[in-house]
Amino acid sequence: MAFSITNKTTMQESRESNKIDIIEKTTKIVGDIVSKADFRIDGNVEGTIITTGKVVVGEEGIVSGKITCTNSDIAGLIKGAIDVSGTLSLKSSAKIEGDVIAEKLAVETGATVDASISMKGSKKMTALPSSEKQEKTA
Numbered sequence: 001m002a003f004s005i006t007n008k009t010t011m012q013e014s015r016e017s018n019k020i021d022i023i024e025k026t027t028k029i030v031g032d033i034v035s036k037a038d039f040r041i042d043g044n045v046e047g048t049i050i051t052t053g054k055v056v057v058g059e060e061g062i063v064s065g066k067i068t069c070t071n072s073d074i075a076g077l078i079k080g081a082i083d084v085s086g087t088l089s090l091k092s093s094a095k096i097e098g099d100v101i102a103e104k105l106a107v108e109t110g111a112t113v114d115a116s117i118s119m120k121g122s123k124k125m126t127a128l129p130s131s132e133k134q135e136k137t138a
Contacts, residue, residue, distance in 0.1 A: 025060045039069075041076070059093045085120070 020038045023029060027043035038053035041061040048066045049055060055069040061076035068083045075091040081099040082088065088102040092110035100113070103120045107113065 023061075025058075057094075059091075 020040055021035065023039065023041045023043045023045060025042040028046070029043070030046045032048040033039075033045070033050070035051045036053060037051060038055070039049065039051060040056045040058065041063060042058040043060075044062045044064075046064045048068075049063065050068045052070055054071040054073070055067055056073045057063055057076040057078065059075045062079070063077070064079045066081040066083070067078065070084070071086040071088075072082065072084050073089045073091065074082075074094040074096065076093070077095045077097075079097045082096070082101070084102040086102075087104040087106065088100065089106045090096065090108060090111040090113065092108040094108075094111040094113075096111075096113045096115045098115050100115045100117045101120060102117075105117065105119065
């Protein structure tokens, strides 16, 4: 019987870890969201979204604020900042206005990006001092 209880708990935890929270297109949320779940946003969110999961913004979805997540697929509008520790995928209908920080970035043709973009883990290039730039002659 102990095995049966353990098995039920494991199945419940498994279902919860695969849970996707959906914000429907008729829904507007004002405030901060902190979660471990994946999100699909087809409605309107004004505030901060922080999750260790994935955030998907559908074509009709609008987020005004900041998103911090592991991975993200954007087909709608982001006004603000998005910080993705993994892959950010911008679909052809995506519109980004603000700041983008991502480990990896995939942009489909047609996506509109009016943002500063920083890639995590990339090395910043520094200019050589002027004395090293000059060509030395013999």
